[in-house]
Amino acid sequence: MQTILYTNDVASAIKKLVDELSPVSVHIITDENVERDVLPLLNLDYPRICVKAGDENKNLESLSQIWAGLIEQNATRHSLVINIGGGVVTDMGGFAAATFKRGIRFINVPTTLLSAVDAAVGGKTGINFEGFKNEIGAFAPADAVVISTILFQSLPREELLSGYAEMLKHGLLSSREAYTELLEFDIVNADMPSLLPLLEKSVKVKEHIVEIDPKEKGLRRALNLGHTAGHAFEGMALKRHSQMPHGYAVAYGMLVEMILSHLAEGYPSQELYRYADYLKAHSYGAPAISCDDYDALVEFMRHDKKNATRDAINFTLLAEPGTPLIDRTASTEEIKAALDIFRDLMGI
Amino acid sequence: MQTILYTNDVASAIKKLVDELSPVSVHIITDENVERDVLPLLNLDYPRICVKAGDENKNLESLSQIWAGLIEQNATRHSLVINIGGGVVTDMGGFAAATFKRGIRFINVPTTLLSAVDAAVGGKTGINFEGFKNEIGAFAPADAVVISTILFQSLPREELLSGYAEMLKHGLLSSREAYTELLEFDIVNADMPSLLPLLEKSVKVKEHIVEIDPKEKGLRRALNLGHTAGHAFEGMALKRHSQMPHGYAVAYGMLVEMILSHLAEGYPSQELYRYADYLKAHSYGAPAISCDDYDALVEFMRHDKKNATRDAINFTLLAEPGTPLIDRTASTEEIKAALDIFRDLMGI
Numbered sequence A, B: 001m002q003t004i005l006y007t008n009d010v011a012s013a014i015k016k017l018v019d020e021l022s023p024v025s026v027h028i029i030t031d032e033n034v035e036r037d038v039l040p041l042l043n044l045d046y047p048r049i050c051v052k053a054g055d056e057n058k059n060l061e062s063l064s065q066i067w068a069g070l071i072e073q074n075a076t077r078h079s080l081v082i083n084i085g086g087g088v089v090t091d092m093g094g095f096a097a098a099t100f101k102r103g104i105r106f107i108n109v110p111t112t113l114l115s116a117v118d119a120a121v122g123g124k125t126g127i128n129f130e131g132f133k134n135e136i137g138a139f140a141p142a143d144a145v146v147i148s149t150i151l152f153q154s155l156p157r158e159e160l161l162s163g164y165a166e167m168l169k170h171g172l173l174s175s176r177e178a179y180t181e182l183l184e185f186d187i188v189n190a191d192m193p194s195l196l197p198l199l200e201k202s203v204k205v206k207e208h209i210v211e212i213d214p215k216e217k218g219l220r221r222a223l224n225l226g227h228t229a230g231h232a233f234e235g236m237a238l239k240r241h242s243q244m245p246h247g248y249a250v251a252y253g254m255l256v257e258m259i260l261s262h263l264a265e266g267y268p269s270q271e272l273y274r275y276a277d278y279l280k281a282h283s284y285g286a287p288a289i290s291c292d293d294y295d296a297l298v299e300f301m302r303h304d305k306k307n308a309t310r311d312a313i314n315f316t317l318l319a320e321p322g323t324p325l326i327d328r329t330a331s332t333e334e335i336k337a338a339l340d341i342f343r344d345l346m347g348i
Helices: A010-021 A032-037 A060-072 A087-099 A113-119 A157-174 A176-184 A192-212 A219-224 A227-239 A246-265 A269-281 A291-303 A332-346 B010-021 B032-037 B060-072 B087-099 B113-119 B157-174 B176-184 B192-212 B219-224 B227-239 B246-265 B269-281 B291-303 B332-346
Strands: A003-006 A026-031 A048-051 A080-085 A105-110 A124-129 A132-139 A144-147 A313-320 A323-330 B003-006 B026-031 B048-051 B080-085 B105-110 B124-129 B132-139 B144-147 B313-320 B323-330
Touching: A003 A010, A003 A192, A010 A080, A010 A105, A010 A144, A026 A032, A026 A060, A026 A087, A032 A048, A048 A060, A060 A087, A060 A124, A060 B060, A060 B132, A080 A087, A087 A105, A087 A113, A087 A124, A087 A132, A087 B132, A105 A113, A113 A157, A113 A192, A132 B060, A132 B087, A144 A192, A157 A176, A157 A192, A157 A219, A157 A246, A176 A192, A176 A269, A192 A219, A219 A227, A219 A313, A219 A323, A227 A246, A227 A291, A227 A313, A246 A269, A246 A313, A246 A323, A246 A332, A269 A332, A291 A313, A291 A332, A323 A332, B003 B010, B003 B192, B010 B080, B010 B105, B010 B144, B026 B032, B026 B060, B026 B087, B032 B048, B048 B060, B060 B087, B060 B124, B080 B087, B087 B105, B087 B113, B087 B124, B087 B132, B105 B113, B113 B157, B113 B192, B144 B192, B157 B176, B157 B192, B157 B219, B157 B246, B176 B192, B176 B269, B192 B219, B219 B227, B219 B313, B219 B323, B227 B246, B227 B291, B227 B313, B246 B269, B246 B313, B246 B323, B246 B332, B269 B332, B291 B313, B291 B332, B323 B332
Parallel strands: A003 A144, A026 A048, A026 A080, A080 A105, A105 A144, B003 B144, B026 B048, B026 B080, B080 B105, B105 B144
Antiparallel strands: A124 A132, A313 A323, B124 B132, B313 B323
């Protein structure tokens, strides 16, 4: 079982974990932005391996750089890696640790809300390869995760909103009350320590699901809520060379999938309005799509990797907030009808 | 639990396994020698990924070639990899499968005695990196292993003797009777089908040990018998740019460690003679060492990766054939005394 610590005293938590694990050596893996902005706050005296920032550097070259760095710093199979950074660092550093000498221990310290709520927990590690996201990787849970909202204080508004979308997703998978509490919290203007208890609740939703289904054979697919449609919006943005934060795409995708849930599973219509209003009030914006894009969006959904074995398109839907329904399918016509309603609700 | 099939009808066994596992596609990973010498016998109609043969090609470049080949052949997470080859192919192909899309299923079909008895079973996969052997890898057991001695019919005598040394090791870890049966079998002149039942017994010794201790925290270190001293002989041969088959080095290493066992643990002296006579009768040859090499050999043993946390040098020793003693240590003086006796017994 993975240890997850929720604390706003990060440096002490790390030192305590290192004492408990008593490795022969400790190696920090981070990226150049985190090294500049976050590491000075932590005052940790361990050797570092610093990779280039950004998803475009989550590749075999950076991975080799980490492996070579561990060798150069004389890491052994009794050493400890500490990944400090966003999802790129925790995914890639976790994979490097999981494969160095057939696996050494590692700790994740997420420095973005998105990686705290999603990437740092649950054991998915990996890199992109030949243009495919997370094509190479392993299931390897961190020995411990240190979650602190203090580290998010310098994050831009956009990154907070992006991570918060994954928290909303966990609320939707958990209970109406948890979801409502999240809709009422003002992530943009909140002080960060007040986010910590909400984040703890949110991560526990994921922990619980991953514990029941670590290899994604059933229930874990519920975590895919918002992602089939979301990945289509991301794919289209990428094709147009425009930027779309992952959490924004998931936020839009959740609305599309709520609409499919409404059409097929009786998800209440007032919940559609409540959620669409939330997105507008918090300036999530909207994807630039018209009805001319529907065919391309459906094709993106069809080729999303979670759907590889099926002819119909697979979705996680909802009966109501708190009640996910996995392995549901929708036809092209249903998806196009949902996209019409989506554009209407978002005013695009 | 890993399925291990012992059969001399390899093609049928593979086809049956494929039927049972019902993958969406099948991909053979092999090397250029096996493709030329063995695949024509099997008549399997699956797409192939063929890497360059030899331990010097067990590297990141070949691994990337396999990953790219799987993408090119449209492998999905429901595909199956079949590794057909020696230890290089099964180690590297297993690692490629274990990390492609975070892990797909794979079968090993060892084509050398050494890989059948050792590398194809037990879940160690990996590649060499920056000159370090198996530096990058994972513990990932094959879904099934098909073991057939028919495939060894074209192996040179040297390769048979090399693999047989690992079988002798399993005998020594198992029982006096199993060990004696192996010493009395004539591997060089035997017809290959008669080897199959002995090989099955031998692999089961390893299976049993790996089942109890998959991550090498205790008992599995018994499998290291002969390897601490053996790796030193290999290291010295490498430094001198001379060839020494891995199993030969293990065969010599076992004699050194039997002598240490005699000195420290009362291993019977007549067993030393019996084993040394066996090596000479089967022309295993002897390493070209003199007393001037002792210091270098001790240093190689000290730096063997299994010994990284200790000051004293760690060995698996024996109380008698069939009774291993893990986590024993020997001093430099004891090792030098053992090397004197080793040279005397081997006549060098």
